Amino acid sequence: MDLSNAERVVIIGGGQAAAQACASLRQFGFEGAITLIGDEAALPYQRPPLSKAYMKGELAEERLYFKPAAWYEDQNIDTVLSVRATGIDRSARTVSLEHGGSVEYDALIITTGSRPRALPVEGADLDGVFDLRDLADVERIRPRMIEGQKLVIVGAGYIGLEAAAVARQLGLDVTVLEMEDRVLARVTSPIMSAFFETEHTRQGATIKTGARLASLHGADGKVTTARLADGSELAADIVLVGIGILPNVELAEDAGIACSNGILTDRDARTNDPHVFAAGDCAARPLVHYGRQGRLESVHNAIEQGKLAAAAIMGKPRPPEDCPWFWSDQYDLKLQIAGLSQDYDETVLRGDPESRKFAVFYLQNGKLIAVDAVNSPPEFLASKRLIMTGARLAPETLSDTSQSMKEIAASAV
Amino acid sequence: MAKIIYVDHEGTERAIEAANGESVMEAAIKNSIPGIDADCGGACACATCHVYVDEAFLEKTGAAEDMEQSMLDFAENVKPNSRLSCQISVSDDLDGLKVITPESQH
Numbered sequence: 223m224d225l226s227n228a229e230r231v232v233i234i235g236g237g238q239a240a241a242q243a244c245a246s247l248r249q250f251g252f253e254g255a256i257t258l259i260g261d262e263a264a265l266p267y268q269r270p271p272l273s274k275a276y277m278k279g280e281l282a283e284e285r286l287y288f289k290p291a292a293w294y295e296d297q298n299i300d301t302v303l304s305v306r307a308t309g310i311d312r313s314a315r316t317v318s319l320e321h322g323g324s325v326e327y328d329a330l331i332i333t334t335g336s337r338p339r340a341l342p343v344e345g346a347d348l349d350g351v352f353d354l355r356d357l358a359d360v361e362r363i364r365p366r367m368i369e370g371q372k373l374v375i376v377g378a379g380y381i382g383l384e385a386a387a388v389a390r391q392l393g394l395d396v397t398v399l400e401m402e403d404r405v406l407a408r409v410t411s412p413i414m415s416a417f418f419e420t421e422h423t424r425q426g427a428t429i430k431t432g433a434r435l436a437s438l439h440g441a442d443g444k445v446t447t448a449r450l451a452d453g454s455e456l457a458a459d460i461v462l463v464g465i466g467i468l469p470n471v472e473l474a475e476d477a478g479i480a481c482s483n484g485i486l487t488d489r490d491a492r493t494n495d496p497h498v499f500a501a502g503d504c505a506a507r508p509l510v511h512y513g514r515q516g517r518l519e520s521v522h523n524a525i526e527q528g529k530l531a532a533a534a535i536m537g538k539p540r541p542p543e544d545c546p547w548f549w550s551d552q553y554d555l556k557l558q559i560a561g562l563s564q565d566y567d568e569t570v571l572r573g574d575p576e577s578r579k580f581a582v583f584y585l586q587n588g589k590l591i592a593v594d595a596v597n598s599p600p601e602f603l604a605s606k607r608l609i610m611t612g613a614r615l616a617p618e619t620l621s622d623t624s625q626s627m628k629e630i631a632a633s634a635v
Numbered sequence: 636m637a638k639i640i641y642v643d644h645e646g647t648e649r650a651i652e653a654a655n656g657e658s659v660m661e662a663a664i665k666n667s668i669p670g671i672d673a674d675c676g677g678a679c680a681c682a683t684c685h686v687y688v689d690e691a692f693l694e695k696t697g698a699a700e701d702m703e704q705s706m707l708d709f710a711e712n713v714k715p716n717s718r719l720s721c722q723i724s725v726s727d728d729l730d731g732l733k734v735i736t737p738e739s740q741h
Contacts, residue, residue, distance in 0.1 A: 245667070249669075268676045270675075270676065270678065271676070271678075274678075285657065285661065285677075288664065289664070289665060289667075290665055293665070293667070521674060521675065521676070522674060525674055542741065544741070547681070549675065549678060549680040549681075551678065556678075556679070556680065556702065558680055597702070598705075599682075599702060599705040599706045599708075599709070600705050600708060600709060603682060603706065603708075603709035604709060628708070628709075
């Protein structure tokens with residue numbers, strides 16, 4: 223459906239996808255009204271540094287923001303902050319707001335993001351127990367991140383491990399609890415899990431895998447103790463919870479928009495309502511390089527879908543759909559990931575993990591589908607392109623460090 | 636403060652005032668300078684803020700470090716004066732710096 227005569231675009235949510243949609247709409251020549259409705263107090267900002275440089279105190283708050291407040295004024299974008307959208311009326315094409323009133327749209331972009339999965343144990347509401355998702359969360363946590371304090375992190379995913387690295391560098395006593403038998407179990411291979419577990423241990427963090435948190439206990443309402451399912455106890459001044467996120471699909475679902483682990487979109491980020499788009503963590507999109515639909519929790523995905531939605535609204539050609547990519551900073555390690563490794567049937571190691579500079583390639587039926595590259599940008603960047611071309615590479619070629627990644631890429635079929 | 640001049644691949648110049656300590660990439664993004672994507676926000680993770688540094692400023696901007704250089708090796712149309720603009724920190728010294736943005740960051 224052609225929406226190029228649209229005069230009013232409303233964006234629900236104020237994260238990376240929302241910021242991108244604003245910028246792309248103006249870049250593609252949209253001159254109508256843009257209203258951004260965000261439930262946080264802050265203008266759109268970068269989330270990745272919250273568990274990295276910003277948490278560590280190495281990045282000033284103003285550097286988190288994509289654009290200064292003046293930009294939204296200059297671009298005539300109405301930012302409605304600290305306000306929750308409460309409903310979407312698709313026949314009237316309005317979004318209702320929590321303090322009353324509503325906003326009309328010709329095109330709607332839902333970028334409601336995701337929320338941390340709640341810790342399902344007794345004591346989760348004690349003072350000192352935190353999620354790590356928003357700027358406001360970090361503002362609460364940071365003053366407590368003092369040398370010598372005992373920090374228990376629940377969940378050894380990227381957020382948990384990044385926070386563990388920051389906390390160790392700040393001199394906290396860190397224990398990470400993971401239910402699975404290895405760290406990063408949901409997202410990477412055993413070889414990468416083993417590497418990161420070794421690294422964190424070497425840096426002085428205690429990693430407990432196969433450890434289930436049973437309950438949290440405290441004194442005067444403040445957490446003091448974490449009790450595990452095996453009956454053991456850990457002293458805790460701070461508990462950080464990083465056990466995954468859930469997409470915020472309720473607004474869309476209540477409005478009858480098709481959802482299935484995310485708001486379902488086509489390649490243009492359009493939902494089953496032609497006037498409604500979805501982008502970022504909350505959306506389940508066609509993963510064109512993998513022949514399936516899925517939800518990605520990444521900066522790349524938020525940017526790309528924000529652009530796709532803006533282009534579709536403006537009737538512009540579809541922007542390129544890149545190979546999915548992601549990164550994580552822990553200590554002096556830069557992990558760069560290209561592709562989606564799910565359903566791999568073979569791994570190939572290139573380089574030596576001991577040297578802290580190596581990569582693991584993931585193949586499926588001989589085709590390169592993903593790479594995890596530690597301090598190895600060439601492996602990451604070359605793979606990003608090779609994955610998009612559906613390249614087939616022999617394991618012995620990928621592991622041959624006497625050949626550069628440029629040479630290997632040139633030999634791909 | 637330093638004046639930074641961004642020249643796009645068609646030769647159009649755009650000058651802005653950048654604050655000390657911010658990167659040449661951040662100053663571009665905040666001022667909506669076209670031609671710089673900076674998808675990762677300055678983490679040296681994506682190589683989408685590639686610029687060519689005007690020869691006159693090469694000494695002042697210094698050379699790329701290892702991680703940056705290995706990212707640049709895979710950028711399109713890389714030249715000896717290529718840099719990732721997220722890795723160039725603005726200072727008074729760089730007043731008048733001219734950088735040229737490539738036709739594409741991908």
